[in-house]
Amino acid sequence: MNICCQVAYDGTRYAGWQKQPNVATVQGTIENCLTRLFKKYTPIQGAGRTDAGVHARCQYFTFALPSFFPREKLITALNSLLPPDIVVYSEKEVSPLFDVRRDARLRWYRYCFYYAPLPDPFERRYTFWIKPPFNWDAVENAISYFRGENDFSAFRSSRCSAHRGLIKVEHARLWREGNHIFFDIKARSFLHHMVRISAGTLWEVGRGAFSPASIPEILASRDRDKAGKTLEPQGLFLMDIRYNKGNLEGTVE
Numbered sequence: 663m664n665i666c667c668q669v670a671y672d673g674t675r676y677a678g679w680q681k682q683p684n685v686a687t688v689q690g691t692i693e694n695c696l697t698r699l700f701k702k703y704t705p706i707q708g709a710g711r712t713d714a715g716v717h718a719r720c721q722y723f724t725f726a727l728p729s730f731f732p733r734e735k736l737i738t739a740l741n742s743l744l745p746p747d748i749v750v751y752s753e754k755e756v757s758p759l760f761d762v763r764r765d766a767r768l769r770w771y772r773y774c775f776y777y778a779p780l781p782d783p784f785e786r787r788y789t790f791w792i793k794p795p796f797n798w799d800a801v802e803n804a805i806s807y808f809r810g811e812n813d814f815s816a817f818r819s820s821r822c823s824a825h826r827g828l829i830k831v832e833h834a835r836l837w838r839e840g841n842h843i844f845f846d847i848k849a850r851s852f853l854h855h856m857v858r859i860s861a862g863t864l865w866e867v868g869r870g871a872f873s874p875a876s877i878p879e880i881l882a883s884r885d886r887d888k889a890g891k892t893l894e895p896q897g898l899f900l901m902d903i904r905y906n907k908g909n910l911e912g913t914v915e
Contacts, residue, residue: 776843813881
Protein backbone atom coordinates (compact mmCIF):
# COMPACT_ATOMS: atom_id res chain seq x y z
CA MET A 663 0.00 0.00 0.00
CA ASN A 664 1.41 3.37 -1.06
CA ILE A 665 0.95 5.89 1.75
CA CYS A 666 1.39 9.67 1.60
CA CYS A 667 2.04 11.47 4.89
CA GLN A 668 2.00 15.13 5.78
CA VAL A 669 4.86 16.17 8.06
CA ALA A 670 6.04 19.40 9.70
CA TYR A 671 9.48 20.00 11.13
CA ASP A 672 11.79 22.50 12.76
CA GLY A 673 14.89 22.31 10.60
CA THR A 674 17.26 23.97 13.07
CA ARG A 675 19.30 20.93 13.99
CA TYR A 676 19.11 19.09 10.67
CA ALA A 677 21.42 19.19 7.65
CA GLY A 678 18.37 19.52 5.41
CA TRP A 679 15.69 17.11 4.24
CA GLN A 680 17.76 14.77 2.08
CA LYS A 681 19.47 11.82 3.71
CA GLN A 682 23.26 12.19 3.98
CA PRO A 683 25.92 10.07 5.65
CA ASN A 684 27.11 10.96 9.16
CA VAL A 685 24.73 13.89 9.71
CA ALA A 686 21.17 14.21 11.00
CA THR A 687 18.58 14.89 8.29
CA VAL A 688 14.80 14.90 8.31
CA GLN A 689 14.48 12.13 5.72
CA GLY A 690 17.04 9.99 7.49
CA THR A 691 15.33 10.45 10.84
CA ILE A 692 11.91 9.46 9.48
CA GLU A 693 13.35 6.46 7.64
CA ASN A 694 15.10 5.27 10.80
CA CYS A 695 11.83 5.46 12.74
CA LEU A 696 9.87 3.62 10.05
CA THR A 697 12.58 0.96 9.93
CA ARG A 698 12.29 0.48 13.68
CA LEU A 699 8.51 0.32 13.39
CA PHE A 700 8.42 -2.26 10.57
CA LYS A 701 11.64 -4.12 11.49
CA LYS A 702 13.00 -3.61 7.95
CA TYR A 703 14.57 -0.76 6.00
CA THR A 704 11.81 1.53 4.73
CA PRO A 705 12.84 4.30 2.30
CA ILE A 706 10.69 7.38 1.78
CA GLN A 707 10.31 9.84 -1.11
CA GLY A 708 9.85 13.53 -0.24
CA ALA A 709 7.97 16.17 -2.19
CA GLY A 710 11.03 18.42 -2.14
CA ARG A 711 14.39 19.05 -0.54
CA THR A 712 14.80 21.75 2.06
CA ASP A 713 18.30 22.94 2.92
CA ALA A 714 20.05 22.80 6.28
CA GLY A 715 18.24 24.93 8.83
CA VAL A 716 15.11 25.42 6.70
CA HIS A 717 11.74 24.56 8.26
CA ALA A 718 8.51 23.06 6.90
CA ARG A 719 4.95 23.69 8.01
CA CYS A 720 3.79 21.19 5.41
CA GLN A 721 5.95 18.66 3.61
CA TYR A 722 4.81 15.36 2.08
CA PHE A 723 6.47 11.99 1.75
CA THR A 724 5.43 8.57 0.46
CA PHE A 725 6.45 5.04 1.36
CA ALA A 726 5.23 1.45 1.07
CA LEU A 727 3.25 0.39 4.14
CA PRO A 728 3.78 -3.33 4.92
CA SER A 729 0.58 -5.37 4.74
CA PHE A 730 1.01 -6.68 8.29
CA PHE A 731 0.99 -3.24 9.92
CA PRO A 732 -2.42 -1.77 10.92
CA ARG A 733 -2.77 1.52 9.07
CA GLU A 734 -4.95 3.09 11.78
CA LYS A 735 -2.01 2.89 14.22
CA LEU A 736 0.54 4.45 11.89
CA ILE A 737 0.40 8.12 12.95
CA THR A 738 0.45 7.43 16.69
CA ALA A 739 3.17 4.81 16.41
CA LEU A 740 5.41 6.89 14.15
CA ASN A 741 5.10 10.06 16.24
CA SER A 742 5.98 8.09 19.36
CA LEU A 743 9.38 7.34 17.80
CA LEU A 744 10.08 10.68 16.13
CA PRO A 745 11.87 13.49 17.98
CA PRO A 746 9.64 16.42 19.05
CA ASP A 747 10.89 18.67 16.23
CA ILE A 748 9.32 16.38 13.59
CA VAL A 749 5.57 15.64 13.64
CA VAL A 750 3.52 13.59 11.16
CA TYR A 751 -0.03 14.96 10.99
CA SER A 752 -1.87 12.81 8.49
CA GLU A 753 -1.67 9.84 6.17
CA LYS A 754 -3.58 8.84 3.06
CA GLU A 755 -3.49 5.91 0.67
CA VAL A 756 -2.50 7.05 -2.82
CA SER A 757 -2.14 5.38 -6.17
CA PRO A 758 1.07 3.39 -6.78
CA LEU A 759 1.59 5.73 -9.75
CA PHE A 760 1.46 8.86 -7.58
CA ASP A 761 4.82 10.68 -7.53
CA VAL A 762 4.93 12.99 -4.53
CA ARG A 763 7.63 15.18 -6.08
CA ARG A 764 6.80 15.31 -9.78
CA ASP A 765 3.02 15.48 -9.32
CA ALA A 766 3.22 18.63 -7.20
CA ARG A 767 1.59 21.57 -8.99
CA LEU A 768 2.36 24.42 -6.62
CA ARG A 769 4.83 24.98 -3.80
CA TRP A 770 4.46 27.80 -1.30
CA TYR A 771 7.47 29.20 0.52
CA ARG A 772 7.59 31.98 3.12
CA TYR A 773 10.58 33.99 4.27
CA CYS A 774 10.10 35.59 7.69
CA PHE A 775 11.66 38.87 8.80
CA TYR A 776 11.68 40.38 12.29
CA TYR A 777 11.62 44.19 12.13
CA ALA A 778 12.66 45.99 15.30
CA PRO A 779 15.40 48.30 16.61
CA LEU A 780 16.95 45.41 18.54
CA PRO A 781 16.97 41.64 17.89
CA ASP A 782 14.75 39.29 19.90
CA PRO A 783 16.61 36.19 21.16
CA PHE A 784 13.40 34.19 20.90
CA GLU A 785 13.02 35.03 17.20
CA ARG A 786 16.53 34.15 16.08
CA ARG A 787 15.75 30.54 15.07
CA TYR A 788 12.83 31.44 12.80
CA THR A 789 13.38 34.93 11.39
CA PHE A 790 15.95 37.25 9.84
CA TRP A 791 16.33 40.43 11.85
CA ILE A 792 16.04 43.80 10.10
CA LYS A 793 16.51 47.06 11.99
CA PRO A 794 15.11 50.47 11.03
CA PRO A 795 15.34 52.46 8.88
CA PHE A 796 14.08 50.23 6.09
CA ASN A 797 12.04 51.14 3.01
CA TRP A 798 9.22 48.59 2.92
CA ASP A 799 7.37 50.53 0.19
CA ALA A 800 10.35 50.05 -2.11
CA VAL A 801 10.34 46.32 -1.32
CA GLU A 802 6.62 46.15 -2.18
CA ASN A 803 7.36 47.74 -5.56
CA ALA A 804 10.28 45.40 -6.20
CA ILE A 805 8.18 42.28 -5.56
CA SER A 806 5.94 43.05 -8.54
CA TYR A 807 8.84 42.20 -10.86
CA PHE A 808 9.06 38.66 -9.49
CA ARG A 809 5.53 37.74 -10.61
CA GLY A 810 4.97 35.88 -13.84
CA GLU A 811 7.42 33.86 -15.92
CA ASN A 812 11.06 34.94 -15.76
CA ASP A 813 14.53 33.49 -16.07
CA PHE A 814 15.74 33.39 -12.46
CA SER A 815 19.29 32.29 -13.27
CA ALA A 816 20.62 35.30 -11.33
CA PHE A 817 18.73 33.99 -8.29
CA ARG A 818 20.16 30.51 -8.03
CA SER A 819 23.24 29.06 -6.41
CA SER A 820 26.24 27.73 -8.29
CA ARG A 821 25.25 24.24 -7.09
CA CYS A 822 21.83 24.39 -8.77
CA SER A 823 21.34 21.37 -11.03
CA ALA A 824 18.29 22.64 -12.94
CA HIS A 825 18.72 22.56 -16.71
CA ARG A 826 17.22 26.03 -17.14
CA GLY A 827 16.34 29.03 -15.04
CA LEU A 828 12.82 29.70 -16.34
CA ILE A 829 10.30 29.77 -13.46
CA LYS A 830 6.68 30.93 -13.44
CA VAL A 831 5.90 32.63 -10.13
CA GLU A 832 2.16 32.39 -9.55
CA HIS A 833 2.07 34.56 -6.45
CA ALA A 834 4.46 36.90 -4.62
CA ARG A 835 3.56 39.34 -1.88
CA LEU A 836 4.74 41.05 1.29
CA TRP A 837 2.56 41.37 4.38
CA ARG A 838 2.96 42.33 8.01
CA GLU A 839 1.78 41.28 11.47
CA GLY A 840 3.25 43.50 14.16
CA ASN A 841 7.03 43.18 14.07
CA HIS A 842 6.86 40.24 11.65
CA ILE A 843 7.14 40.81 7.89
CA PHE A 844 6.44 37.88 5.59
CA PHE A 845 7.51 37.35 1.99
CA ASP A 846 5.29 34.72 0.38
CA ILE A 847 6.10 33.21 -3.00
CA LYS A 848 4.42 30.36 -4.89
CA ALA A 849 5.48 28.45 -7.99
CA ARG A 850 5.43 24.90 -9.27
CA SER A 851 9.16 24.58 -8.67
CA PHE A 852 12.09 26.67 -7.48
CA LEU A 853 15.78 26.87 -8.24
CA HIS A 854 18.33 26.07 -5.54
CA HIS A 855 18.44 28.98 -3.05
CA MET A 856 16.04 30.98 -5.26
CA VAL A 857 13.78 32.07 -2.39
CA ARG A 858 16.65 32.98 -0.07
CA ILE A 859 18.42 34.95 -2.81
CA SER A 860 15.15 36.68 -3.73
CA ALA A 861 14.62 37.59 -0.07
CA GLY A 862 18.22 38.80 0.11
CA THR A 863 17.73 40.98 -2.95
CA LEU A 864 14.58 42.48 -1.42
CA TRP A 865 16.59 43.15 1.73
CA GLU A 866 19.11 45.05 -0.39
CA VAL A 867 16.25 47.07 -1.92
CA GLY A 868 14.86 47.94 1.50
CA ARG A 869 18.16 49.24 2.80
CA GLY A 870 18.79 51.26 -0.35
CA ALA A 871 21.54 49.22 -2.02
CA PHE A 872 19.25 48.43 -4.99
CA SER A 873 16.30 50.29 -6.45
CA PRO A 874 13.06 48.43 -7.28
CA ALA A 875 13.68 49.19 -10.96
CA SER A 876 16.96 47.28 -10.81
CA ILE A 877 15.13 43.93 -10.45
CA PRO A 878 14.37 43.58 -14.20
CA GLU A 879 18.03 44.35 -14.94
CA ILE A 880 19.18 41.68 -12.50
CA LEU A 881 16.78 39.15 -14.04
CA ALA A 882 17.94 40.00 -17.55
CA SER A 883 21.61 39.67 -16.59
CA ARG A 884 21.24 36.01 -15.48
CA ASP A 885 24.30 36.76 -13.38
CA ARG A 886 24.29 35.55 -9.76
CA ASP A 887 26.77 38.27 -8.80
CA LYS A 888 24.21 40.96 -9.69
CA ALA A 889 21.59 39.77 -7.18
CA GLY A 890 21.57 40.15 -3.41
CA LYS A 891 22.98 37.90 -0.72
CA THR A 892 21.61 34.48 0.12
CA LEU A 893 19.79 35.12 3.38
CA GLU A 894 20.22 32.74 6.30
CA PRO A 895 18.11 29.57 6.23
CA GLN A 896 16.31 29.98 9.56
CA GLY A 897 13.80 32.46 8.13
CA LEU A 898 12.61 30.12 5.38
CA PHE A 899 9.56 27.86 5.66
CA LEU A 900 8.01 25.44 3.19
CA MET A 901 4.40 26.30 3.93
CA ASP A 902 2.34 24.05 1.69
CA ILE A 903 2.15 22.02 -1.50
CA ARG A 904 -0.78 21.67 -3.88
CA TYR A 905 -1.41 18.67 -6.07
CA ASN A 906 -3.27 18.22 -9.32
CA LYS A 907 -6.48 16.76 -7.95
CA GLY A 908 -8.51 18.59 -5.34
CA ASN A 909 -8.75 22.32 -4.93
CA LEU A 910 -7.42 22.75 -1.41
CA GLU A 911 -3.81 23.51 -0.61
CA GLY A 912 -2.12 20.77 1.32
CA THR A 913 -4.46 18.02 0.19
CA VAL A 914 -3.66 14.91 -1.79
CA GLU A 915 -6.65 13.45 -3.60
